[in-house]
Amino acid sequence: MLHRGLIALLLSGFLSPASAAEVATCSGEELVRETFSNGAVWRFCWESRIRENLVLTDVSYTPPGGETLQVLSSAGLSQLHVAYDDNAVTYNDITQYGLGGSYLLDLDEADCPQGELLMVDSRPAVCRWRSEGNDTYRTATRSVSTESLNLFSISQVGAYAYMINWTFHSDGAIEPGIGATGALQRNSASTDTPFGRVLAGDPDTSWLSHTHNYYWRLDFDLGDSANDDVFIESRWQQDEHGRRIEQSKRMTNEQALRIDPESLQSWIIQDAIDNARGYRIQPVHNGHRFERTDIEPYSAYDFYVTVARDCERYASQNTRYNPECGNHLLEFANNESLDNADLTVWHRVAFHHVPRNEDQRNMHTHWDGFVMEPVNIWRGTPELIDQPNQAPEILGPVSLSHALGDSVHEHIDAIDADDDQLRFQASELPPGISIDSRGHLSGQATQTGTYDVNLSVLDDQSNTTASLSWEIKPRAIKRRSGNLDWLSLMIVALFLYRRR
Secondary structure, rough: OOHHHHHHHHHHHOOOHHHHHHHHOOOOHEEEEOOOOOOOEEEEEEEEOOOOOEEEEEEEEOOOOOOOEEEEEEEEEEEEEEEEEEOOOEEEHHHHHOHHHEEOOOOOOOOOOEEEEEEEOOOEEEEEOOOOOOOEEOOOOOOEEOOOEEEEEEEEEEOEEEEEEEEEEEEOOEEEEEEEEEEOEEOOOOOOOOOOEEEEOOOOEEEEEEEEEEEEEEEOOOOOOOOOOOEEEEEEEOOOOEEEEEEEEEEEEEEOOOOOOOOOOOEEEEEEEOOOOOEOOOOOOOOOOOOEOEHHHHHOEEEEEOOOOOOOOOOHHHHHHHOOOOOHHHHHOOOOOOOOOOEEEEEEEEEEEOOOOOOOEEEEEEEEEEOOOEEOOOOOOOOOOOOOOOOOOEEEEEEEEEEEOOOEEEEEEEEEOOOOOEEEEEOOOOOEEEEOOOOOEEEEEEEEEEEEEEHHHHEOOEEEEEEEHHHHHHOOOOOOOOOHHHHHHHHHHHHHHHOO
């Protein structure tokens, strides 16, 4: 039987019958359903837990004019790990204290201007705020302007205040983030050690540097099934000519991975069945890392993918509350097969907090987070799934001419109306010439002749071909000019002078 309030919503026309099932897991303020001016819709449930505070469940996105896509079964912080440089103290704030309950701060209208205050146990503690087309997000490769919906709350743990943010963009991107501020908490009388800084006006105290490690837990359930997602790592490796070539690998077993900035990594979680729809994570905050592998072996890695288990809830100190499972991430990632399994992604973002004179004890606010960028969700991201794919078009060139041994640097130009990522191939190239996946032709031809080259450009679904006529001519032999140059004339003149 349908809930009476749900029936009223259906009769009012606010919800369609097709969307009734979407709201069955929560109601009231805990249900968020936001429609943007482009027609896109975000829908999810939220709750404030004693440990993690904001946890989102049943997250789905409907692109403009498209079908609803289930994205995440659940998402939230799984640990807030603070490690001090002197190696004497480590805090695991979520499992030792918690971000919800009594650590959750009350908000008022000044904290949530132009937004809506939501209640947690009869306290105003969550702000729901909607931008009007003036928000942006940045990845490693682009910047995007959107409308967005933001949900945030603030937790006080010791001397620190943490603002937990979830931002949902109208183009389908999701941006988890956390802001930290407050006051420096630990100091030392040993001012000659390298573990902190002496601040002006306090010459006998060293305020200790430390690293904030934020671990997010993301249980992806893309599309109709939770067990058909795949996890792909992409790297842009440099070849012997200094060019970067994309190399992708599907992971078939649980993984613990480190961010390698030189290889420009990204990770994609895709629905293997439904047109490769999914999300890409490109790490951008990767300059800080704290490792204490003898005591906390999991701290050596930045990114994990594991088989989803409800009892694998916290990135560290998990057995405090879930003794039937492993204690930390490295124990979760024990090489189980990812095939036909529900996948959970764990992403760490770290910030090394070094005390500064301009802050004194009151630290500056610093922000950390990442973006989950939509892939093949709708046009511009890059493909609208409910419309026929449009094949790419090769623009040229249609003919080329080079001399034997010339250094060749040419490029095949192509466009795609869906803005899909394109890959290039070619056959029957002149000997000594090669093509990379981005359409760059390079090398030195080693044999003369006219070559009918077959070009191909591929998007996710289509392959377009074209022909290129390429003439490799013999290298011209340079002959000395019949006229004497000025140096020769000088030599002749000198010879005649000396004969006088």
